[in-house]
Amino acid sequence: MRLERTKKKLSLLTIAALAAFSFGLKAQESDPLYHIVIKMDNVNKEAPAMLGFKTNTGMHIDTAFVNANNEFVFEGPIPKINRAFLNLAHEKIDPTMPPNNGDGISIYLEEGTLLIEGKDSLQTANYSGTPLNEDNNKLGAIGKAYTAKINVINNKYSKAMEAGDKELAAKMEEEYAALMDEKKQKELEFVYANNNSIVSLDWLRQNVNVIQEKSLATKVFNQFTEEVKKSPAGLIYSNILGQTKGADIGFEAPDISAKQPSGETLSLRSLRGKYVLLDFWASWCGPCRRENPNLVKSYNEFKDKNFTILGYSLDGGNKAFDNWTAAIEKDGLVWNQISDLGGWRCLPVQLYGISSVPTNFLIDPSGKIIAKNLRGADLDAKLKEILK
Structure with missing residues (x-):
């Protein structure tokens, strides 16, 4: 795993x-051509190489088999979208279907000859040209x-x-x-x-x-x-x-609001005037749950010094509410918690560019982000610095 x-x-x-x-970048000459030559020491002559790239009408796939010179060769006009993917099959397959062995690489289609040389895999081959x-x-x-x-x-x-x-x-x-x-x-x-x-x-x-x-x-x-x-x-x-808009250090934190477990709505903006740690987490997130004891410790130490935490859960699904509230109780999260229980589809994920949890933002009393992703001792050190 x-x-x-x-x-x-x-x-x-x-x-x-x-x-x-x-x-x-588009080539300057009219109708420029790409030329790709793949040389492998050990290949199955019945197994194809495939080149795929996007066009205005969909996905274009070319198939090539090894020739008399023990080479796979692709050639054609450079498309407007010049990123492409090469795949090498290691066994005989249906040539109309892309290989599923994972031996693939991303390349650029550009004028000239791209030479790919290796033993038996695209991923370990050398590229030049x-x-x-x-x-x-x-x-x-x-x-x-x-x-x-x-x-x-x-x-x-x-x-x-x-x-x-x-x-x-x-x-x-x-x-x-x-x-x-x-x-x-x-x-x-x-x-x-x-x-x-x-x-x-x-x-x-x-x-x-x-x-x-x-x-x-x-x-x-x-x-x-x-x-x-x-x-x-x-x-x-x-x-x-x-x-x-951005949710970076020095930027104003985007306002969010959602329901608390009680059903009442709470917004981030309503906490202006305090230092707030906006913590994105979920009941199913192992690292989040392991970090929660540290947050409990920090909250208890600094809660009387103009500091609080606002948790936003990315729980979703049929049992989202039960999972969310059970985790709050089990981990002893006594600070404010909100969520629309929409999982990754919720608006705050987009506003804050959340791609992983736990993710947190430390926000000052004016609503400006002053730090991100502070954990354990790092969070305590920052809070000691600002909450004198």
Whole structure:
């Protein structure tokens, strides 16, 4: 079991951003062609390679079998949407159906010849020959360098969960978060150093939360070259960035309101004048439930110093109310709790760009966000700093 702390859902803005992922820089010559050559040492001659990409009318799929030169070859005019996916089957399949063995990669369709060479897998092959794909390969290599460490943490986490060792599981969650932050910083270095590449813009859209990290998203986007900014993807992203209110440090916290377990409605704005920790959680979320004792401790220590907590539950489904209220009682959550019990489809998820729980925002008496995702000792340290 991988260290997956949440089920992800996308806000409308994020969906729009994802729809823009596949736009790339268009070649300047008329009817430019892409040319892809795949050379593998060990392949099943009855197993095809498949190339798929979006068109204005749907999904286009090309199928190729190994030729006399032991190569899979794809060629054609570059589509407006120049992101594509390559898959390599390892056994004979129905050529009208995409392979399901997981040996697939994302590539860019651009003018020139993309040469892919490997032993038996696309995912471990070497790529050369076209600028965007070489950039994509270099960026991907940064992530691959962390694969072994991530796998070690995932394995330890799985064993801890099986053994019921909550302390070790929590430690692995912290190590995982720290490692992913480190990976993100390394990838950011690549993005800053390659600000003329559409690959860097694609990374920004996929890895920076435009709502929770609007300041970073704006900073990274502004450093791109004009060619990237004015590309189809750049124009779409610029529009999304301009229309997004943001729930980042220094921004006013979007107001939300929902019913309490009693049935009465409570809004975040009604708590103005206090420091508020807005905590997104759910009864089904293991990391949330393990963090709750820390929140209880912090609440009891600082509740008389102009501090409170507002919990928002992402519980949903037929038994949502019972699960929600049972967790509140069992964990001793005596502060205000609200929810529309709509799960990931609720409006606050969109307003705050929530893609995982637990997620929290520390809000000052004026309604401005001053910190995010504080846990345990970090939350206590911040509260001691501001509640003197």
